Amino acid sequence: MGACGCVCNSSLTEQKAVKGRGHGTSTVEKHHQINIKHLSVHKFYDLGDKIGQGSYGTVYRATQRASGKECAVKCLQTRFKTQSRRCNREVAVMRSIDHPNVVKLMESFQDRRCTYLVVELCKGGQLLSHCMTEGKPFSEQKTALVLQQILRGTLYLHTHSIVHRDLKPDNLLFSSDAPASDNAVKIIDFGLARKFAVGDKLKTMVGSPVYVAPEVLNGKGYDSKVDIWSLGATAYVLACGHLPFRGHTTQSVLDKVAEGRVSFWPPHWKKASAQTKLFVSSLLCRDPESRPTAAQALSHAWLASQASPEAASLPCGVVANLRKFGSQDAFFKAVLHIVAGLLDDAEVGALRSAFVALDADGDGRLSPRELREGIRLSGFELSEEELRKTLEGMDVNGNGAVEYTEFLAAAVDRSKCQGEGLCRYAFDVLDWDGDGEISPQDVKCALHHRNLSGALGAEFQAIAESMPVDRARSLNLDDFTALLCR
Numbered sequence: 001m002g003a004c005g006c007v008c009n010s011s012l013t014e015q016k017a018v019k020g021r022g023h024g025t026s027t028v029e030k031h032h033q034i035n036i037k038h039l040s041v042h043k044f045y046d047l048g049d050k051i052g053q054g055s056y057g058t059v060y061r062a063t064q065r066a067s068g069k070e071c072a073v074k075c076l077q078t079r080f081k082t083q084s085r086r087c088n089r090e091v092a093v094m095r096s097i098d099h100p101n102v103v104k105l106m107e108s109f110q111d112r113r114c115t116y117l118v119v120e121l122c123k124g125g126q127l128l129s130h131c132m133t134e135g136k137p138f139s140e141q142k143t144a145l146v147l148q149q150i151l152r153g154t155l156y157l158h159t160h161s162i163v164h165r166d167l168k169p170d171n172l173l174f175s176s177d178a179p180a181s182d183n184a185v186k187i188i189d190f191g192l193a194r195k196f197a198v199g200d201k202l203k204t205m206v207g208s209p210v211y212v213a214p215e216v217l218n219g220k221g222y223d224s225k226v227d228i229w230s231l232g233a234t235a236y237v238l239a240c241g242h243l244p245f246r247g248h249t250t251q252s253v254l255d256k257v258a259e260g261r262v263s264f265w266p267p268h269w270k271k272a273s274a275q276t277k278l279f280v281s282s283l284l285c286r287d288p289e290s291r292p293t294a295a296q297a298l299s300h301a302w303l304a305s306q307a308s309p310e311a312a313s314l315p316c317g318v319v320a321n322l323r324k325f326g327s328q329d330a331f332f333k334a335v336l337h338i339v340a341g342l343l344d345d346a347e348v349g350a351l352r353s354a355f356v357a358l359d360a361d362g363d364g365r366l367s368p369r370e371l372r373e374g375i376r377l378s379g380f381e382l383s384e385e386e387l388r389k390t391l392e393g394m395d396v397n398g399n400g401a402v403e404y405t406e407f408l409a410a411a412v413d414r415s416k417c418q419g420e421g422l423c424r425y426a427f428d429v430l431d432w433d434g435d436g437e438i439s440p441q442d443v444k445c446a447l448h449h450r451n452l453s454g455a456l457g458a459e460f461q462a463i464a465e466s467m468p469v470d471r472a473r474s475l476n477l478d479d480f481t482a483l484l485c486r
Helices: 081-095 127-134 140-159 225-240 250-259 274-283 294-298 301-306 318-326 330-340 345-358 368-377 384-394 404-411 420-430 440-449 457-466 477-484
Strands: 045-053 057-064 070-077 105-110 114-119 172-174 185-187
Touching: 045 070, 070 081, 081 105, 081 114, 127 172, 127 225, 140 185, 140 225, 140 294, 140 301, 225 274, 225 294, 274 294, 274 301, 318 384, 318 404, 330 404, 330 420, 330 440, 330 477, 345 368, 345 404, 368 384, 384 404, 420 440, 420 477
Parallel strands: none
Antiparallel strands: 045 057, 057 070, 070 114, 105 114, 172 185
């Protein structure tokens, strides 16, 4: 399943390794209506080869017809209520995520039998495929660079009250075919992910043997620290090329995991430094209370010594783009936000690197202080008033900080948003009911799908009023293309 942007679950329940299921649920985990297009996915995408298969669905390589862009489409069976609830939870979680190290949900469709999640295609394959290609474990520096990216994505998830519950090498993909040291790692597959509230204890036994945390197996409840344990098991594999827990049967592996005793067998670890072993063992601490958080792991001395931060400056011309973006009307900002979300890593690689470098605390969004520092290091000095206006103009969802796609929308070279194929792609995304025109209601649905409707609530009237159209207030493709190319 290495090329797909979202793979199906390989869970304990799927492998029949769990004797029972817990009944704990998060207090914030509620079933609710999810904004999904009730149109045929085949009208907009050509589905190709199957690249992933699991008990809950199938993943296909696909091509967006209008633009020719490659993507992945995850097909989930939703004929029954339990399937529908599971799918709705996955869509709800993915809609709320916006981070350079987490797979991006672009659209979702539903018919009477299935729900289809359109996600970015990660062409670099699974994490361990690079190890196998090189024929040896990653170097300490490569291991640190990869783990740093995964921890950044995990910190973002935990900060947004999301626990993944199935982090493992199979669910960590490289964005491209570039060498591991120059590549972006993406966390995928949110089929088992859940929203949680502080103090909540989840009890459902899910995960994958070898990578599942001991507290998941003991039935007493667990929280987001299970993801840190899973990353520890992944780090173990990357650093030495061997599994931390092995056995002749799945149950024997789970028994060893439940004990939580990790052995660093010298023949396997003879080339690893003591600092590497200390870092990995800290993540594999059996006591969740003593296990580090994602933020604490990111600040670990070993990680800092091996993965040096990039210079926090902005590419040439970006500051001018940021300032110009702030003066645009609400509708144009909303359109650019959606267009920016359709650009792949190859098109925004320099901006992705700049965003990561500016994000000093690794929380996945830019604070006023971080943005100010990036602008200063780029040779510009903005007054507090200019900085405030620039930040407010970029902050489309109104949360006081700049999210990843907000940064891309404001910073990207407009010429990358004006190609005929991409214009048509963005038009189809916004044309929610598929009638060939974009109405204010279509825009509202499209923004709701990206969790922007609440924050933009007061601006929806402004969006409608700013649409340069006739009395019907709807845009055809020519209108829309002219708007993007103005």
